[in-house]
Every structure is written in C-alpha cells, then in structure tokens.
Amino acid sequence: MPDIAIVAVDLDPTGNTATSIGAGGAGIDAGDIQSTLDNVAIGSTVTFDIVVDAVPSPGLFAVGLEVNYDPTVVEVSAVDRDPGGLGSLLQYSSGATVPFGINDSIPDTDGSFRVDAVDVTATFETGPGKVLEVTVKCVATGTTPITLTDAFTGGGVNAGILGVDVGTGDGFAFTIGTELEAAVGCGVPVTDGDSDGVVDVLDSCPNDPEDFDGFEDADGCPDPDNDGDGVLDITDNCPIPNPD
Structure with missing residues (x-):
C-alpha cells in the first residue's frame, strides 16, 4: 500500500x-x-x-x-x-x-x-x-x-x-x-440543518444527522444497518460489512 x-x-x-x-x-x-x-x-x-x-x-x-x-x-x-x-x-x-x-x-x-x-x-x-x-x-x-x-x-x-x-x-x-x-x-450564513457538523451544501442527508459510527461518515447520512443484512447495527454482532 x-x-x-x-x-x-x-x-x-x-x-x-x-x-x-x-x-x-x-x-x-x-x-x-x-x-x-x-x-x-x-x-x-x-x-x-x-x-x-x-x-x-x-x-x-x-x-x-x-x-x-x-x-x-x-x-x-x-x-x-x-x-x-x-x-x-x-x-x-x-x-x-x-x-x-x-x-x-x-x-x-x-x-x-x-x-x-x-x-x-x-x-x-x-x-x-x-x-x-x-x-x-x-x-x-x-x-x-x-x-x-x-x-x-x-x-x-x-x-x-x-x-x-x-x-x-x-x-x-x-x-x-x-x-x-x-x-x-x-450574503447568507452557511447552515447545518441537522446539526451533525456536515454543512447542508456538503450533506447528502441535510435533514438526518450522521451517526458517526465509523462507516461512511463523510456523506452526512446515518447508516443504521451498515452491512445491509436487515439486522440493525444496535443489535448486530457484526455490523461492519465483511467480504468473508
């Protein structure tokens, strides 16, 4: 690398x-x-x-x-x-x-x-x-x-x-x-409508705050099910996508 x-x-x-x-x-x-x-x-x-x-x-x-x-x-x-x-x-x-x-x-x-x-x-x-x-x-x-x-x-x-x-x-x-x-x-302030630290003009989800869980945090969107397996991260023992 x-x-x-x-x-x-x-x-x-x-x-x-x-x-x-x-x-x-x-x-x-x-x-x-x-x-x-x-x-x-x-x-x-x-x-x-x-x-x-x-x-x-x-x-x-x-x-x-x-x-x-x-x-x-x-x-x-x-x-x-x-x-x-x-x-x-x-x-x-x-x-x-x-x-x-x-x-x-x-x-x-x-x-x-x-x-x-x-x-x-x-x-x-x-x-x-x-x-x-x-x-x-x-x-x-x-x-x-x-x-x-x-x-x-x-x-x-x-x-x-x-x-x-x-x-x-x-x-x-x-x-x-x-x-x-x-x-x-x-002529206007820079706004952050969902107060997640990602300003609206750079935020893909300006009305939904980022959850900052270490998975795709830069887009400003929450990811409640990181690996898309239907099990919410809060109850998922393996919430991060694993190619294996």
Missing part, C-alpha cells in the same frame, strides 16, 4: 506557509483549517489555500487538480502558484523560480476550475504545506461548496479521490474527505 497524504481546502490562509499548516504546522488537525465562511458580501472575494498534510518520499514535484464550485454563486477570479514568493511547497527549496503552470481561463464560470503547476527545477518536496492559492468572487446570493477532484502528481499510483498521475518508483496517494472540503455563504 502507498503512503497517504491528506489534502484540504482552507478558507483562512493565516499561518499557512510553504512548509506548515495553520496552528498545527506538521499536519491537518482540528482547528488547523477553516472550512466555512459566512455572509461574504456580493462582489467581494475570498482567497483560500489548498494544503497538504504530509507529502512522503519520493516527494511532490507537480500538482494538477480541479476546484469545483457553484457557478451561480461564485466565480474563480485568480490563482497563485507561488503566493508571496517561496509561498508554495513546490518552491520551498528552489529559490525564487516561479512554478510553470497552466489553468482554465480567468474568470472561470463553469463550476470546475482546472489548475496545474510544475516545479521547473524538478525538485521533489516532502512534508506539509500550501500548494496553491485560489480566489473566488461572490456573484450572487447563496451557498457554494468548494471541493477538489482529480490528481496531485508525484508518486507511482493512482488511488483515492485525489490520486497520483505519474510515477517515480515508490508511490503515494492523496485523499480528501467531506470534512476537509469547504463552503462559502455569499
């Missing part, structure tokens, strides 16, 4: 650097990232970071992903691959050289923004840090999810929701869960 690194959207860039994340520094823990932002004025912008907790060896030399959003609420107005100079994990050890990259045209208004960045020095970076900075603009009242799909690049496998595209020998994979995605309220 490859090593796993966690990728997250952080709506508060404070404390994030090329080699650290928020308060925790060495990883993505509770309180290190901000996942909701309320009542952003129409016409105003929100700049957020895409961060990774622990890139293992052989390291990261490129990133390619899609930022997904509701185009009726926001548009992507800017992307920065090296914020502030040496502000990206890709550039930490490579001096002032800016990463090479391409992205969809800006402003992007179709709901999916593709961005790629490659370390032109081909230096492989490891550890935690921010990899990209993205800015969205509120264009109408509403709540939008901010989610990630597609791939980071730097290992030898393709796995998880964020998988690795190209190989260097030893492989690693990236993963992201609902709790590491984000939501922005433009």
Whole structure:
C-alpha cells in the first residue's frame, strides 16, 4: 500500500506557509483549517489555500487538480502558484523560480476550475504545506461548496479521490474527505440543518444527522444497518460489512 497524504481546502490562509499548516504546522488537525465562511458580501472575494498534510518520499514535484464550485454563486477570479514568493511547497527549496503552470481561463464560470503547476527545477518536496492559492468572487446570493477532484502528481499510483498521475518508483496517494472540503455563504450564513457538523451544501442527508459510527461518515447520512443484512447495527454482532 502507498503512503497517504491528506489534502484540504482552507478558507483562512493565516499561518499557512510553504512548509506548515495553520496552528498545527506538521499536519491537518482540528482547528488547523477553516472550512466555512459566512455572509461574504456580493462582489467581494475570498482567497483560500489548498494544503497538504504530509507529502512522503519520493516527494511532490507537480500538482494538477480541479476546484469545483457553484457557478451561480461564485466565480474563480485568480490563482497563485507561488503566493508571496517561496509561498508554495513546490518552491520551498528552489529559490525564487516561479512554478510553470497552466489553468482554465480567468474568470472561470463553469463550476470546475482546472489548475496545474510544475516545479521547473524538478525538485521533489516532502512534508506539509500550501500548494496553491485560489480566489473566488461572490456573484450572487447563496451557498457554494468548494471541493477538489482529480490528481496531485508525484508518486507511482493512482488511488483515492485525489490520486497520483505519474510515477517515480515508490508511490503515494492523496485523499480528501467531506470534512476537509469547504463552503462559502455569499450574503447568507452557511447552515447545518441537522446539526451533525456536515454543512447542508456538503450533506447528502441535510435533514438526518450522521451517526458517526465509523462507516461512511463523510456523506452526512446515518447508516443504521451498515452491512445491509436487515439486522440493525444496535443489535448486530457484526455490523461492519465483511467480504468473508
């Protein structure tokens, strides 16, 4: 199995650097990232970071992903691959050289923004840090999810929701869960109607609270019979699905 690194959207860039994340520094823990932002004025912008907790060896030399959003609420107005100079994990050890990259045209208004960045020095970076900075603009009242799909690049496998595209020998994979995605309220608060900690715009069951039993907890839906055998988990001696 490859090593796993966690990728997250952080709506508060404070404390994030090329080699650290928020308060925790060495990883993505509770309180290190901000996942909701309320009542952003129409016409105003929100700049957020895409961060990774622990890139293992052989390291990261490129990133390619899609930022997904509701185009009726926001548009992507800017992307920065090296914020502030040496502000990206890709550039930490490579001096002032800016990463090479391409992205969809800006402003992007179709709901999916593709961005790629490659370390032109081909230096492989490891550890935690921010990899990209993205800015969205509120264009109408509403709540939008901010989610990630597609791939980071730097290992030898393709796995998880964020998988690795190209190989260097030893492989690693990236993963992201609902709790590491984000939501922005433009002119309105971000709501959580069932008070389960998964906001409505990211919750597949916004009126039914997640039971947090360790089985598919990220979707926000309760699972009273995890293995689907007709015996409720509360009385099931083997509630978790077992292929055997």
